[in-house]
Amino acid sequence: MLLVLLVFTMMLMAVLxxxxxxxxxxxxxxxxxxxxxxxxxxxxxxxxxxxxxxxHINMDVVTRxxxxxxxRVVNAITLMFASLVCFVTAWYSLAFVRMEYAFxxxxxxxxxxxxxxxxxxxxxxxxxxxxxxxxxxxxTFDPKSPL
Numbered sequence: 001m002l003l004v005l006l007v008f009t010m011m012l013m014a015v016l017x018x019x020x021x022x023x024x025x026x027x028x029x030x031x032x033x034x035x036x037x038x039x040x041x042x043x044x045x046x047x048x049x050x051x052x053x054x055x056h057i058n059m060d061v062v063t064r065x066x067x068x069x070x071x072r073v074v075n076a077i078t079l080m081f082a083s084l085v086c087f088v089t090a091w092y093s094l095a096f097v098r099m100e101y102a103f104x105x106x107x108x109x110x111x112x113x114x115x116x117x118x119x120x121x122x123x124x125x126x127x128x129x130x131x132x133x134x135x136x137x138x139x140t141f142d143p144k145s146p147l
Contacts, residue, residue, distance in 0.1 A: 003045050010038035030108030037107060037116045044123035051130045072138050079135030086128030094121040 100114035
């Protein structure tokens with residue numbers, strides 16, 4: 001539901017900006033910034049949904065030629081590595097958000113930049129935990145079943 005709301009709001013704001021610029025010669029001052037932030041949120045919320053459903057991008061060239069057990073092991077290792085990458089990204093993006101908090105610059109309409117960027121460490125932490133869970137689960141259960 002949140003993903004649909006984000007996409008709808010993003011499209012509405014973009015269309016409103018186009019209409020206002022073509023009819024009045026100017027748009028909402030912070031409209032373009034809001035659309036960029038909505039793109040960020042939409043992408044990361046979409047990534048979290050894909051990870052929840054174990055429907056994320058993966059390359060299964062190697063697993064096609066392995067036995068079921070071998071494919072599960074390779075899948076588990078891949079998911080554990082993805083989890084590690086997501087944990088590291090969450091850690092460093094949290095440091096980035098902390099720096100933005102220290103500067104406290106507004107992003108749009110008196111909303112601070114750091115508040116708009118909090119989705120980055122949160123999303124990567126959630127994806128890291130989901131990949132970790134899927135990796136552990138793939139040793140014993142069907143890796144395509146959602147958590």
